[in-house]
Amino acid sequence: MTTDQGLSLALICATVLLFLSGRLRHDIVALSALIAAVALGLVPAAEAFDGFAQPAVITVACVLVLSRALQISGAVDWLARNALPASGGPVRTLLTLCGLGAFLSAFMNNVGALALLMPVALQIAPRAGLSAGQALMPLAFGTVLGGTVTLIGTPPNLIVAGFRARTGDAPFAMFDFTPVGLAVTLAGIAFITLIGWRLVPKRQGSAGEDFDTGAYMAELAVPAEASAIGMTLAEIEAKLAEAGGQIVALERRGTWLTAPRASRKVIEGDLLVMEADLATLIEAAQPLGLKLAERDPEQETRRNDEVLLREYVVRPDSALAGSTPADLGLRSRYGINLLAVARSGKRAATRLREWRIRAGDVLLLQGSVEALSGFTAHAGFIPLAERDLHLPRPRQALLASGIMAAAVAAAALGLAPPAIAFTCGMLAVMITRLVPLSDIYDSIDWSVIVLLAAMMPVADAMDRSGTAQLMAETLMTYVAQGNAVLALGLILVVTMTLSDVMNNAATAAVMCPIALGAAGTLGVNPDAFLMAVAVGASCSFLTPIGHQNNTLILGPGGFRFGDYWRLGLPLEAVVTAVAIPMILWAFPLQAVASNP
Incomplete structure (x- = not known):
């Protein structure tokens, strides 16, 4: 082992451990790894920020803007309302819900697809006899699966395509992922809707009626003799600290003030609305001379309207x-x-x-x-409640859909590289003002952009130093023992396992050099191993931290950390069982690339 290999191995191990710990956000870890690589001489300072110019990074940013245009134009809302059944049993409801989520995720950001469908899922779950969690976990997993179908479905696919280009071959095209990704998605959704949803524990979610705010709201009147008169709201809150509540509104002479200033002084006749434990509040309010007030139904109706x-x-x-x-x-x-x-x-x-x-x-x-x-x-x-729709803007919805379709077609037909095709699409969205110009940059998840751009030079350093090849040879010799099919399955499972506990884009960036090294060691088609990384990096179902969509349903579904594996583990087994033969069929191992 050379000095550079030792340094690279130590750096990548430290980076993975930081990703796994979750103490620092993934973009901070990636930037730290990049700066460390420069300091150690593994990445030339002049090339440190070349990752920001990589086509994969540009494409991710542009797709996020196009996804935002589809959302705010109402195109996705219209599709959801017309595709989802008004009634039906669990299987029919989940099949439609997961199928729609997977379809949307194939062409737009899968976090955005889940965000759009979550309120609908919560609304239709009781009609189908499902708990909130039994609708949300299948939907989340369905949107994750859908991202495997196309080049733009998820950042790991774009990263894998970028690594293929570095071998000297053309990057993967728009639908090169479809044979494997579609098969995995269909098999996964079939399992989820027929069997898997029954494995989801019925938890009391945090959405819907579980807050029961009426039990925590109390109104305190300020009579003439109250010692609280002349005190500020901040001072009263401090006196009522034992009740653990806060003053959420103030009514004065018929005027209703929501979230009043803490410096406002209380006068006779004020009505303080507090969110607190009622029993403790009554005891704490007595020294201030505050009394519980009776609710006026007419006033309550008026307040709820405002x-x-x-x-x-x-x-x-x-x-x-x-x-x-x-x-x-x-x-x-x-x-x-x-x-x-x-x-x-x-x-x-x-x-x-x-x-x-x-x-x-x-x-x-x-x-x-x-x-x-x-x-x-x-x-x-x-x-989480049913959202106000982005009301009918049929022209804008058609225009947004047309721009996305044109960008996909241009990339799929080879009329332009994906980065150029989707940059043109983003430019069209900006010119037509489908997304307000002030919101364009807010539509981009910059933490993902920084992660991708920072990790690519680090991955290049692994390749140049021979560290990736060394790691691959060790795995192939001592674990796979030279068996190419076993090695392919090993790459898939290791990638999937890492993706369960660290960011999927980071997982893809770490595993691609190792996959290419493994293919080179065995003298087989590197495309098969890169596709195994793409599937494994996307399909993380065991934990709430493996994918953003898993995290998003944690609260609304009332899930615990250990709930995910019940459906996630058999689903990952289904993915593995389907993905390996499909990869071998679509990318035969014996078809050795000219530039392995």
Whole structure:
């Protein structure tokens, strides 16, 4: 082993361990690995940021913008409403739901596809006799499977195509993944809808009626003799800290104020609306002279017309993950109240202002239509109730669909490389204003872009130093023992296992050089091994952290970490059983590439 090989091996092991730990976000880990590779002399400083110019990175960014255009034009909403059954049993409902999710994921970002269909799934689940989790987990897994069908279905496919181009061959085309990906998707959906959904544990999800906010809301009147008169709302909240609640609204002389300023002083006749434990609140309010007020049904109706209560799930890529409500200033900056939080089906036990938001949490927010829509769009939250549709904009929907279809056709027919075809599509979206220009860059998941761009030079360093070849030879000699089919299955299973615990794009970037090294060692077709990486990197079903879609359903489905393997393990077995023979059929091992 040379010095460069030893350094490369140590670097990749440390990087994988950091990915696995989850303590740092994946883009931070990737950038750290890149800088370390430059410092160790494994990557020339002049080439450190060449990854940002890679076609795969450009294509991912453009596809995300095109996906956004399909969403906000109403095209996907129309398709969902017309394709999903109004009634039916579990099998029919799940077959349609998963099939639609897989179809959308083949041509748009699969996180976006799941986000669009989640509210619909929650709505139709009770009619089909399904719990929220029994609808959400099959849908999430279906959208993950659908990403394997085309070049643009998921970032790992684009990464694999980029590595193929580096061998001297042309990159994989738009539908080169389809024979294997479609077979895997059809088999996976058939298993999920006929058998698999029964393996999903019935948990009490965090969506729907589980918050039961009526049990936590109380109104306190301020009589003339109350010692609270003249105190600020912040001071009153501090006095009522034992109740663990917050003042969410104030009514003064018939005017209803949502999320009032903490500096506002209380006067006689005010009505304070609090979210707190009722029994503790009554005891804590007595020293202040506050009394429980009776609710007026007419006033309650009027308030409900003015103020909305809506549930949202936190996306894995939300910029606000890791923050607390106090950090965000929800009340002071946005005029929004956070009334309740649930994680894995359980309501938060700590004070809400101290709750650190995580991906998959379900938040119950209160505010005006304008305040909620503006904040949640910026925050990266997904509504769980049935959403207001992006109402009929048939011209825009047809235009968005046409632009996406044209970009796909141009790439599939070889009229332009995928990066150019989808860049033209993004340019068309910008010119036609299908996506507001101010939202174009917000449509792109920059953490994924940085991850891809940073890991590619690191992967190149593995290849140049011979580290990937060394690792591949070790696996092939001591594990696969020179058997090409066994080696192919090993690459698939190892990739799938890594993808269950680390980002799938990072997994593909790490495994592609090893796959190419394995094919070179055995003298077989490298395309087969690259396709095994593509399937394995995408099909992660054992944990909630393996794929963003798995994380997204964690809160709404009320799932625990150990719930995923019950359906995920047999599903991965089905994927492996179908993928290996399909890869061998579509990419015969004996068809050795001219530039292995």
